[in-house]
Amino acid sequence: MEKRNNKKVIIKVSNLSKSFNNNIVLKNINFQLLEGESLAIIGASGSGKSVLLKNIIGILQPDKGSIVINDTEMVNLPRNLKEKLLLDLGITFQHGALFDSLKNWENIIFKTANKEKINNKQGKQLAFSIIKQLGLQPKILDLYPSEISGGMQKRVAIARAICGNPKILLFDEPTSGLDPVTGSLIDQLIKTAVKTVGGSAITITHDMASVCRIADKVILIDKQTISWTGTPKEMFNSTNKKIQEFIKPINSEIFFK
Ligand SMILES: Nc1ncnc2c1ncn2[C@@H]1O[C@H](COP(=O)(O)OP(=O)(O)OP(=O)(O)O)[C@@H](O)[C@H]1O
Ligand SMILES: [Mg+2]
Structure with missing residues (x-):
């Protein structure tokens, strides 16, 4: 496995470019996610953050470039192999993307149930053990996503992502739309999820407080x-103009005393 600074390179994105017709969204993106690292991606709305994540997981195909996850080239990887590899990742999408026809507990254990035999009782127990860290009540387990609030759906999606302790976590705006208390709960969980399993995370966020809480490294698109x-x-x-625009509304002394 490729290493950098004596750490394993978990995700390596090289020269990635993506356009939609005449709309050039990403041009020559290069970065690496190392083992144990928590990376935050920031950038204005429409800058291509979600498109980058979707390229990494193969929902979108880059026009150019390479994406290597755990030494496997994802670009042009046959679909069955890609899907198998993705089962080892914990992913949340910006807009939830829970399975409407599955109850919340079934959503949460979806990947685990795909990998191993698990009965309903064990499944609900597993789902419960995760949601209690997210401040969700057990009664939501037997409900469908449409029957709970948007913020609850967001947390169910996070529970689904971290179920099974995946070593690679990819979150697209995990705290947007959540109240500050729940938001910092999620941040703590992301941090813990990375540290306890020696995992690595990429979090797309608009929330600079979150960036300070969870990230070792920040990338601006x-x-x-x-x-x-x-x-x-x-x-x-930083004296970078764009960075200053992002942090202007925030008093950094709150975070760095
Ligand atoms: N499937 C698609 N087809 C065509 N254009 C797309 C598609 N997905 C994204 N785009 C375009 O790519 C650009 C970047 O979109 P993206 O969703 O990555 O922004 P973002 O940085 O995640 O923004 P936000 O912070 O609002 O979530 C936008 O101009 C968007 O219209
Ligand atoms: Mg987005």
């Missing part, structure tokens, strides 16, 4: 490419 990289602390000291 601007003008179709990665225009800045640094630690959260470097972000607050």
Whole structure:
């Protein structure tokens, strides 16, 4: 396995470009996610953050470039192999994407049930053990996603992502639309999920408080490419104009005393 600074390279994106007709969204994106690292991706609305994530997991095909996950090239990987590899990842989408026809507990254990035989009692028990860390009541387990609030759906989607302790976590706006208390609960969970299993995470977020809480490294996408990289602390000291626009509304002393 490829290493950098003595750490395994978990995801390596090289020269990735993606356009939709005449709309160039991403141009020559290069970055690596190392083992044990929590990476935050920031950028204006419409800058291509979700498109980048969808390319990484193969929902979208890049026009150019390479995406290697755990030493496997994802671009042009046959669908069955791609799906198998994705079962080892914990992913949340920006807009939930829960299975409407499955109850919440069935949604949460979906990947685990795909990998091993698990009866209903065990399944519900497993789902319950996860949702209690997310401040959700057991009664939601037997309901369908349409029967719970948007913020609850978001947490069910996070529960589904972390079920089975995957070592690679990819979150698209996991705290948007949540109240600040629930938001910081989710941040804590992401941090714990990364640290306890020695995993790695990529989190797309607009929330600078979240960035400070969860990220070791920050990537800014601007003008179709990665225009800045640094630690959260470097972000607050940066003279980069775009970075300053992002952090302007925030008093960094709250986070870095
Ligand atoms: N399937 C698609 N077909 C055509 N254009 C698309 C598609 N998906 C995304 N785009 C375009 O790609 C650009 C980037 O979209 P993307 O969803 O990645 O933005 P984002 O950075 O995630 O924004 P936000 O912060 O609002 O979620 C937008 O111009 C969008 O219209
Ligand atoms: Mg998005």
